[in-house]
Amino acid sequence: MNIAPRYLGRGSWLARRDPRLLVLVVVLFVATVSQVWDGRAVVGLVIIAFGYYALAGIPFREVRRNWIAALTLITIIVLVNTVLTGSRFEGIVQHSFFALPLIGTPVSAESLSYAVTQWLRYAAMLAVGFPVAFCVSPSDFGVTFARLGIPYKLAFAVDLTFRFLPSLAGEYQQTIDAQRVRGYEPGSGGNPVARLRRSVPILVPFAVNAIVGAEDTIDAMDLRGFGTGQRTWLRHLAFDRTDRIVLLAFVALLVGATIAGFTTTTSHPWTPQFLIRLAGG
């Protein structure tokens, strides 16, 4: 079983950037998108996000399932949020198409455009988030967070987490095999409690063995004096000119969105006139 993070963007333009840039871009972009509700501005952000995503060079066939799962999830969230509950529009004049049977929530020009805007916002955030998953070498996460100012012990823990993944995945499979030899059948169906109970023969030995196995790592770290002084990292990270330009561009985007939020209507939902006319408004 191989569940190590997939470094699919290896060699791409984004993968050649300083990994701190990819992390900072997500933070800056999410902060930007969170302030924008005007659908026209959101479309602009979507174009920027997918332009950025294209630079990651991630083969689509390798991530098709990830995209389907992620888009399904945000579609469900948006449907439930805006169409079914509709609570965002209490006290606002709505140009209603019809009311949903049983629950009576109006489906209006305003709620539809809000739903589309929210869906686009989530899609843009995903497009900027995916490169972190596929364009940063798993061995670089520790030094990335350390150089972003996270205390080095915690950054080392992040590094260690990624190193534990492949061996733990192997041990997980071994635990399942060992229990099957003893007659364990994972099965399917049943109520959640029954299914939880069936997970116990796997979960408990797997977790306890992992903790016991960690003792060797603790001893090795103690013997090397871990924690007695600031440690250095083998991998050196340095922003080049291109990294700085990209970073500045995303900082400018955030500043621009913040200023626009106070001075224009970008922080308010926008409803296209044709939808209002369609609703008979």
Added chain:
Amino acid sequence: MTTMKMERGALWEVNSRTIVYAAIGAALYGVLQLFSFLLPGTQNVDVRPAFAIVTFFGYAFGPVVGLFTGFVGNMIGDQLRGYGLLTYWNWSLAGGLVGLIVGLAPLYLSRWVNGNLRDRAIGGAVAAAVGVVIGFIFIFSDIWVGGSSANQLLTTGYVPIVVSDLIVGIILTPILVYAWEPVKEQLGR
């Protein structure tokens, strides 16, 4: 750092043991998250046996390990599923807060935490319940991050996730405590 019976001052200690337990916890949680099943009657909320790792590691090894296990473990799970570490950062932080609150059990459940094995197992279940109910309040940050409504977050986010993780935490945390305690004695911890 000893486990379970922790001095108050030692709660926030970060040493090699804390680091390794935190990393193991996050990796375990990340790996096990790939194996969850949908809670009947909900659209997108899993019953995650893996979540017991967060409550157990918080309870057994303290708030720093609990916070790291929940926060980084959830990010690792998202990373493995290809969403990226930070895309759902506030949900990850909510999981981390659960681990943190469970890890603070010696402060609010000292009688159970310092009792016999049965008491400590019960304490684990109670701490898991307290942690889940309080920690996941942070998902309401989606009101600002994602523009969701409080109503929607309550009905399709908070309540289902709290119900499913309460089931997991209350059942599996004491089982893990019962399994870990004899091993801990053998290891001399």
